[in-house]
Amino acid sequence: MNSIAQRVAQQSQQQTTELLLHALQEGLPIVERPYQALAQQLGWSEDQVISELDALAGSDRVRRMGIVVKHRPLGFKANAMVVWDIPDDKVDAVAALMSKYEGVTLCYERPRRMPEWPYNLFCMIHGYQRDQVLDRLAQMVKDLELGDIDHQPLFSTRCFKQCGGRYVNKPKSQLGAGHG
């Protein structure tokens, strides 16, 4: 069942999400009352910003909210995207185990692109030095008995860009063209 009322509610929730994410795109202002600053930008009340943001934070539309650091200047200079060719029927179980390792910040399944790309599982291992990352990887391979699995650590050698995603366009309603 998807009544008109439900659809209208969904659309309005989506628009609220987009407005908030757009307002947050450059980061929460570093001032005593940052939500008041966002409120002025959005033409909302401070209370409204706080309650909508609270709802967004508790939803699955964001993974997390908080301080976003740049890991390289902080000292996490070694980062390897390790790519694996895991049999499809094992990928969920292996990924769940990998995710528990120290230094593993991401673990994603992605499509193979044969013949040039046979890898279906990606995990990011961060560390202070290359050797530390390689040690963690070796330990993982040993513990999870992955020695026979084709895998490669792709260390990053240069960062050309790291910034927040420009995931939302300026929402239409903010441009004064709210008709949709």
Add this chain to the structure above:
Amino acid sequence: MYQLTDQERQLLNIYQRKLPIEQRPYAAMAEACGMSEQQVIDCLNKWKEDGILSRIGAIVNHQRVGASTLAALAVPEENMEVIAEQVNAYSEVNHNYQREHFFNLWFVLAAPTQERIDEVLAELEETTGLPLLNLPMLKAHHLDLGFPL
């Protein structure tokens, strides 16, 4: 290694994963870390200046909002800087790293729609003439919850 005091370390360890959503969020952070509100504000501004703070904000779940993908290009070493610049020029690109592989330039794209992602990738493929991989996420098993410091 960037030097952090114990209080600053605590601030980062607690607040990469959550944001106090109340009138004075920096005062709430300050209280939890034994700092004053002004100290937290000064500290965040300093981190911003020093380039270790990207922003205080939200990491969006692109499976629910907008669209994103991971893409890679196989770039001849001598053209790396020019091509990296060309990739960076798209505001849809938010991460772009050189990595050790035949596919040596890896970038994340995020946009409001899948159509825009496809358009940017098609443009890059055409203008660079280089082999391109498009590897959208099928399933997230583990998500970025910040760096333990």
